[in-house]
Amino acid sequence: MGLGVGMGLNMLLLVAMVATNIFSLYHLASIRNPPNPPAPPVPDHLLRHLSTIRATITHLAAHASAASAAGNAAIPPELIRYTDERRLPLGRSVVTEQDIFPFSVGTACQSHPDLLSRFMNYTAFKPCPDDADLAESLMVHGCFPLPRRRCFSLTAPKSPSSLPTNPFPSSLPAAAVRWSRFTCKSFDCLTRLGRPGFDLSIDSPKWMEQSDATGLTIPVFFKYVQAANSGPLRLGLDIGGGTGTFAARMKERNVTVVSTTLDLGAPYNEVMALRGLVPLHLTMQQRFPLFDGTMDVVHCDRAVNRWIPVTTMEFLFFDIDRVLRGGGLLWIDHFFCKAVDLNKVYVPLIGKLGYRRLKWVTGNKTDVGGTKYAEVYLSAILQKPIKSS
Secondary structure (H helix, E strand, O other): OHHHHHHHHHHHHHHHHHHHHHHHHHHHHHHOOOOOOOOOOOOHHHHHHHHHHHHHHHHHHHHHHHHHHHOHHHOOHHHHHHHOOEEOOOOOOOOOOOOEEOOOOOHHHHHOHHHHHHHOOOOOOOEOOOOHHHHHHHHHOOOOOOOOOOOEOOOOOOOOOOOOOOOOOOOOOHHHOOOOOOOOOOHHHHHHOOOOOOOHHHHOOEOOEOOOOOOOOHHHHHHHHHHHOOOOOOEEEEEOOOOOHHHHHHHOOOOEEEEEEOOOOOOHHHHHHHOOOEEEEOOOOOOOOOOOOOEEEEEEOOOOOOOOOHHHHHHHHHHHHHHEEEEEEEEEEEEEEEHHHHHHHHHHHHHOOOOEEEEEEEEEOOOHHHHHHOEEEEEEEEEOOOOOO
């Protein structure tokens, strides 16, 4: 297989070099012994072809060099098998207008071949490696979607006899969590280390009691919903949902909320699922896997703040706009930034959406970080206008 890959790369390099020379000869022939009028400029399409071919040569040369240095044996067989494009068994599809089934791997994965190789280095049809942390590491480095694997996912050692139907149970079944990859081996340990969301007695008052001057509660939010005539709330998205307490409170009001979350050293996804809620294992960089205009409400908690680059945040807010229906509501909850940047950077950024302000409140962030960096909070409820064209 390694010889075949090497020969294929050499053939592509040869074809690319020959094509470059042909275009170069064409160009030289067109300007040799020019007539009295000046020679016409090289056509744009030829320049584009030359640029593409040169970029291909550079890419293939680098790829060939890396393959030669590492050896083709270093490429996991399952990665090669997954990334092969295969022809559809029934021929060309009238739905996709293709006769192949393309593979799906994020382009940023090629920047982290060592991590990707480790992720795909497993034995097919056997239990998967215990490498959920490796998968998250690839995701936060921009490698998404991750390739699928043909191995059996690991489970908790014991299956609990029952699971809570109430999203605020008196206790969570610790036996239903796979603790092997975490430093802490219990919910008490996570709480002692200050990881939020794992002691539900502490977490349950959130969004039911006002936490500070800029905090909004769910009962207050629904008063604005009624006043805005936004229509019924049925579906929502919570960005940075932790263990799912916001989704749990909305579930009590018959609103189904899916929440984005990462583990990052604690079982956030598993605990959210144990509470009967839906976790979306997503990073902040990923496009929401939701169709346009399908959400009635989108909630952004403190995970969306000034740590995100401004242009990246613009793309994030416009992806929120994409999934939010006309008349739907965006709840910005405790967004924080430096006070000097609020009106200069972030108010204009949010203003680009053109949403109607139903509630807008700011205040000083008074914790240690807020005092050190002169930060402020912004909480707002905004309504998306109807945009039919």
